Amino acid sequence: MGLGLMGLESMGRGPMGQGPMGTLQGPPFAHLHVASAFSLRYGTAFPGALVRRAAEQGADTLALTDRDGLYGVIKHVRACHERGVRPIAGVDLALGAGPPTAGGSTPLAAEGPFPGGSSGGGPFPGDGLFPAPGRRAVRRTPGEPARVVVLARADGWAALCRLVTAAHAAGERGEPYVTPGMIAEHATGPDGGPRLTVLLGPRSGFGRAVAERRDDQARALLAAWRAVLPDLVVEVSDLYGYRDANVAARMVGLADSMGVPVVLTNAVRYLDAADHQVGNVLDAARKLVPLDGRHIDDPTAHAYLKDGAEMARVAARICGGDPGRAGRLLAETRRVAERCVLDPVEIVPMLEPERPRLHLPEVGEDPIPRLRRRCEEGLARRGLDRSAEARDRLAAELGIIERKRLSGYFTAVVGITDMIRAMGVRCAIRGSGAGSLVNYLIGVGEVNPLEHGLLMERFLSEGRPGLPDIDLDVESARRLDCYRAILGRFGEDRVACVSMMETYRARSAIRDVGAAMGLPPHEIDVIAKAFPQVRARQIRAALSDLPELRDSGLNDRSLQAVFRLAERLDGLPRHIALHPCGVLIGNSTLRDRTPVERSLLEFPMSQFDKDDVEDAGLLKLDVLGVRMQSALAYAIQEVERVEGRRIDLEAVPRDDRDTYDMIRLSRTIGCFQIESPGQRELVAKLEPRTMHDLIVDISLFRPGPVNSDMVTPYLETRHGFREARYPHESLREALRETNGVVVFHEQVMKVIDVMTGAGLAEADRARRALGTPEGREAVRAWFVPLAREKGYASDVVEQAWRVLDAFGGFGFCKAHAAAFALPTYQSAWLKRHHTAAFLAGVLTHDPGMYPSRVILDEARQCGVDVLPLDVNHSGKTWLVERTEPVRDGAGGFGDGYGLRVPFSVVRGVSEAEVDRMVAGRPYTSLADFWERARPSRPVAERIVEVGGFDALHGLRPGEPRWRPGRLTRRDLIAQVGALDRGATGAAGQLPMGFTERVAPGELPEMTEAEAVEAELAILGMDVSHHVMDFYHDLLDALGVTRAADLLRQRNGAEILVAGVKVATQTPAVRSGQRVIFTTLDDSTGPIDLTFFESVQAHTAATVFGSWLLAARGVVRRTGIRAVSLRAVHCWNLADLDHVWRTRGLDAVRAVLAEVPVPGAGVGGRPIEYGNGFRVSPYSDNGAPPAAREGRLPGHPGEPQRRLWHASSGSSGPPPGR
């Protein structure tokens, strides 16, 4: 067929210049088929960028039709609204087989995922010199299902949401599909009018039939679709691929002959043609195949957002030089666009923040009197009914709540907290909600805002746009129970969890690109883990900036392409996940407003993230699982089990002297919020004595205050080294609690309010604006004249402004800190008075930053005995046992109790095995255990190896190793093998226990070192001995200083220290350097080391890559009881030990005496914030909080246990180790 000599100059790789067809008459082109980055592992551009480009091209309408969901629609609508573009929303859905529509088999059966008449011709010969001419090239990978695009018509948003929900309900998780019948069900409204427009494009069964020249089938399919849908159009596109134009032309011809309208799209998935390579990588990643021409969806780079002139040329190409037909094609596209334009405010009510249409829960009765009644009862219950202050505050708060029509929300929330507590689950409020007296009175919160000067306006005020956030902390182990209870109470139709998009970061991007490029999986793993948790686009910068990566061999040229592409994946959504806490609570129309799919755990989950949900006017409650709450609950339960008494943690006095004494001595490992090395240093300096001190401490330990240097002035005035200063006497009231230093958001609000008289609500608005440089300018322009008008002298105003300016957006919400301080105190109180039970809770629920072996060591330091695994005493989780108190006085407050290692920490043990082991106790022998607990062979062997049968069989590792006639652990391991062979042998064997007898003493006993090695590998912790016990001889020979003796070292002394690594962190610090903070533990206490950039060239790889470290450092006294070391050099202690054993002490001394080769430090430009503070791009800012690595290298092929804490900014072990 002839295409004619038309408009062929446009085969360029980017937006082309104006061609002859460039001057276009008529309305602008509207793209109806556009995939954004929210088409997971398919799209490449974000909705905002697509809308911006469309607006620049002069488009007035733009659709978003992501694959499988409406994940990006709210952002699309918002962006459209901002740019004056009319939004269209739709979805690109896979067609599934499903049951045939009513009336038996129809031609639509062929619209199944893998339509009949397989292409046979195979893939398009992508890059070959000679494309095979005669083959029917259907370029889509045969395994990909057929797809259609469904658009919401102007009144079809609810129908579209429900169709997407239905598609996800029909398919497997992550593989939704629709059938023609399902679309037909949703396509017509209750009034009989059409709600959805369906586009049958080249990827539909119809399109494929045309491409394969099965015209009869194509005709039948089109007729069948038309019979069930009120609004059907054919979609053609031409991406300049082989035969694209030809297929499109024949689709037009077929549709014309049957009178079905035809529209033109560009099946957009790129912003620019240059995104094509990223698209190729995503295709490979999505299909889990290496990159190959066969797996590429689009062999050309033309699926980008073309402008009107380019689309006109495409139309001309398809219509083969028939200008009239091309014009009609464009006009029909326009007509369909017109009838699908949505009202943005209907979908995103927050576009009108003044009078948002909220979708609040139904509570049954009039919520206003109900909430008032609850508050009135609360006044009496809290003993505030005679307080005029409380009554005035309550009246003001209720006024705002009622004007904002939020009484129903509060009523719903209190119903939920009551229900959660009735389930016996610990539940605490967090965040700004703690500043509301209403929340305190109705029992949602436990902190009295009047007592701590907390402000309602920080939480909810007249002028504050958006909806209030109430955040609840519940026990992490019961969080999902809480979700289920909420679902049960309101019903599945009214509740959904909030989702979040996991995006590509350096490690995940390297994994996917590496797989696409065909690298071996273990190599990909090593490369990915070598990187710290940085953004993908920092990959190559990190390689040259960080000394530990620079010398790692990753800079190899062969990996350049992998890194270059991995950077391009930066920030693209990778998969959807359940948001850790958001729960939507709506009414019966919820599913008209948000599409819902199932989460991994089968919870209904909105396709919107937390921002979208708020924009959509849906109310959300944050129910966050907090591990510390579970640890506290567990500790209380253990105290009750062992001591027979029940602690009411809420009723414990909050001024316990012993508790504060423990905190001041930095004995806070395991405690909520105050256990990190930096916090241990801060509490030692701050010496908290009250809840208020804890609130200040928590607020000060943030990047903002640390960097704005609020800590030093605060400490100086607190300890009386300096007098508190106030810019003006009238500000004394607001700033007295922190000695004149601004620490809290609430104080900023009060300062602004006092000096301007603008009111607290307005002051909060100003405070929020302080976060950006432009905002600060605007606030200054507003603040200074108002304060001058109020009569403040210009130098006072200037001084006050400097305080506000330095504060920037950083400070901390006091209500939040107050809500945090309570569990902080509660955890410290439990640690002080019920040490073993508390640490059992910490070990069982892992709430903090430290791995188990550090907590276990802390237990020892507190005088708690660590009891080994014992098949007759161990439980499912960590159990407290009473032991003999130590009498020599060295013990701590945990004397007389022990912690028993549980079955569940044995590597590889299953939950069912643990249950059987616990249920079967007591056991009389290994054979008895084998028979009744039925462990797998490796698990049984591991239990023997770590001494689970020592007590039962009277074993003891250590010397002498050969014990003729006496049983050893190795004998028992041999017996496990015998039992296993007996069990798997032929039927009719002798009963268990008689099968084989192992001669005692046949095999040597394990040494103590071997026993600890086994414990580390199997339990992830050293139980019988501290790891460092095996290095004491070397340490003594070298004259290494112990942690316990650090306080006696003079300032400036250069000393050697050594220990097992507990943590590495790279927090944001003022200088803009990447500083590595490392904590070692040498069994006498912690040693804090600081590695500045100047020494990282020769130390970084060792710090991140080794577990046992020796270091040389300069003593720096940071407080009365605080010492830290500025590191100069460091070594892998295991290597030194090897040198010592093989070559002697002089050889070790020679190693230590080597002068390091000077190398470049850390590169990378610091990130500079508006208020002037700079942080290294490799500091821990902005990385996911859950990021934890730190595994023991050296056991390849086995899952490795976390042995130290590594913050998100820490690099992993270097490759090749």
Added chain:
Amino acid sequence: MSRLYGDPIEVWVRDGQPVQFVWRDRLYTVREIQDHWVVAREWWKTSDADPGERRFWRVGAAAGKEVGTYELRFDTASDGWLLLRAWD
């Protein structure tokens, strides 16, 4: 029947499309463009960051009176033309 060639040729282009070409010392004039498509290069097989794309034309062209069908290919990276195939 078509034959495969793969000969480098010289092509004159107007408005982005071939109008004349010299193949085996004969000058051909393009009478009609029958088909045109594009194939992106398999960039992952090359060391090049962007190996570009290949643009194919199937044209009706004549050196004298006899009109034949010819397939031409332009490679954006090498900036060169080939005559791939001819039906004559």
